Amino acid sequence: MKGSKDGTSLAGGSSSYDDLEYGKGFGNHVSSEAIKGALPVRGNNPKKCPLGLYAEQISGTAFTAPRKSNQRSWLYRMRPSVTHEPFHPLPFSNSKIIANFGDGGSHLVTTPNQMRWLPFDVPHKENATVDFVRGMFTMCGAGAASHKSGYAIHVYTANDSMRSTSFANADGDFLVVPQEGPLLLRTEFGRLKVSPGEIFVVQRGIRFSVDLLGETARGYILEIFEGHFSLPDLGPIGANGLANPQDFKSPVAWFERDGQTRPYDVVHKLDGQLFSAHQDFSPYNVVAWHGNYAPYKYDLADFCPMNAVNFDHPDPSIFTVLTCASQEPGTAVADFVVFPPRWSVAENTFRPPYYHRNCMSEFMGLIHGEYEAKKGGFLPGGASLHSCMSPHGPDTTTFEKASNQSEEPHHIGRDTMAFMFETNLFPKLTAAAMAAPTVDRDYYKCWVGLRQHFVLPDDDNKQEQQQQQQGRSPSRSNGLIF
Numbered sequence: 001m002k003g004s005k006d007g008t009s010l011a012g013g014s015s016s017y018d019d020l021e022y023g024k025g026f027g028n029h030v031s032s033e034a035i036k037g038a039l040p041v042r043g044n045n046p047k048k049c050p051l052g053l054y055a056e057q058i059s060g061t062a063f064t065a066p067r068k069s070n071q072r073s074w075l076y077r078m079r080p081s082v083t084h085e086p087f088h089p090l091p092f093s094n095s096k097i098i099a100n101f102g103d104g105g106s107h108l109v110t111t112p113n114q115m116r117w118l119p120f121d122v123p124h125k126e127n128a129t130v131d132f133v134r135g136m137f138t139m140c141g142a143g144a145a146s147h148k149s150g151y152a153i154h155v156y157t158a159n160d161s162m163r164s165t166s167f168a169n170a171d172g173d174f175l176v177v178p179q180e181g182p183l184l185l186r187t188e189f190g191r192l193k194v195s196p197g198e199i200f201v202v203q204r205g206i207r208f209s210v211d212l213l214g215e216t217a218r219g220y221i222l223e224i225f226e227g228h229f230s231l232p233d234l235g236p237i238g239a240n241g242l243a244n245p246q247d248f249k250s251p252v253a254w255f256e257r258d259g260q261t262r263p264y265d266v267v268h269k270l271d272g273q274l275f276s277a278h279q280d281f282s283p284y285n286v287v288a289w290h291g292n293y294a295p296y297k298y299d300l301a302d303f304c305p306m307n308a309v310n311f312d313h314p315d316p317s318i319f320t321v322l323t324c325a326s327q328e329p330g331t332a333v334a335d336f337v338v339f340p341p342r343w344s345v346a347e348n349t350f351r352p353p354y355y356h357r358n359c360m361s362e363f364m365g366l367i368h369g370e371y372e373a374k375k376g377g378f379l380p381g382g383a384s385l386h387s388c389m390s391p392h393g394p395d396t397t398t399f400e401k402a403s404n405q406s407e408e409p410h411h412i413g414r415d416t417m418a419f420m421f422e423t424n425l426f427p428k429l430t431a432a433a434m435a436a437p438t439v440d441r442d443y444y445k446c447w448v449g450l451r452q453h454f455v456l457p458d459d460d461n462k463q464e465q466q467q468q469q470q471g472r473s474p475s476r477s478n479g480l481i482f
Ligand SMILES: O=C(O)Cc1cc(O)ccc1O
Pocket: 314, 315, 316, 352, 353, 354, 356, 358, 362, 373, 392, 393, 420
């Protein structure tokens, strides 16, 4: 695979970065050179690397992980990552970003109430300058990064590029869902342009900078403290469909032309704390790399949905894009599920999502358009959380409309993209989430209008009236009157 040494080092200007090259495929072993001949001809760490480069390995799994799950890459760079001044803690980190949900600290809350947030505000630049890292706050999560178990869900709002700040997360992998504002990602592996409607994954330890290609940016992050994302099994669906492997794109090798003299602050997240170290050169100094541990992006428009073509509403697992598997077969630490534009054709079927209580917990967000089960209130840039076993489903308007709908096929909307982070582990909400000014305290009202349509059959009606006249109240069991 080719690489690029185009030296443009900051986002902005006239470039839309639409011409960036990508490698295609999911989980491949890739070789990429920004300068031909930069990769060693044999082996990973020759006595002297080509072009005077340093060899450096980044491991995404234990050295001894089974071959089918082993992930690592070799980077050939101008100077190794170890050349930096000591790390010092960044003060703003403690309260907003959380990576330990285990010990009940940090004012964490579990609630059976259905939660909803209106869109999160992006601060005005005049009030506060926030980049991707400074504008990130944790909504909820479970487990602990230090135990390598569980996950965290964050929201980011930004009005500034990271410029000469680089970020690496030692705690877990980030799956980022931009909702507003196209982004240019500079990473050690090369660059990715990611617009709302696309998602990207940056794995543990990989250094990257997020630059804004618009004025502001907002989005959602699913961080997994254990394992990595994989494509779900397809079972009887066969070899194709849902997210196809060929549609995932990873960067090609690229380095910053002015990188040798460009100072950087490297922000490092470890156990939820942010540390910063200064260095007098760019971390984007990788001339070539090879391996299977590299960031990637995916356009949700490439998702090929499967659905019912005769009757009934299948479970939303049919829309799983990526999964982080747990030890229990078929049960995810976290799934990333989308609700893409599609035809709804099932006959004699209540077509929107059914009413349900799920043993898994469901955090949802909306990228654009409207969501099938909630036409108002659940808005782009907002969120909802239905913790395990908390009842939820379509609002009153949706129910009344869909249960009287014609049998004709209808398109649920060309402009819609909702998503769900579904998890087996109880989400504990942070103070930032509970105290957010955008909490929708009236959310429960969207269901209170659901009327009882059931009427007692005639005989039972008479019996009940008689009993009422005699001053006795009927005892009920399973809807029957005795
Ligand atoms: O709650 C939700 O809106 C998500 C969801 C969608 C669906 O089609 C079926 C079940 C489900 O949890």
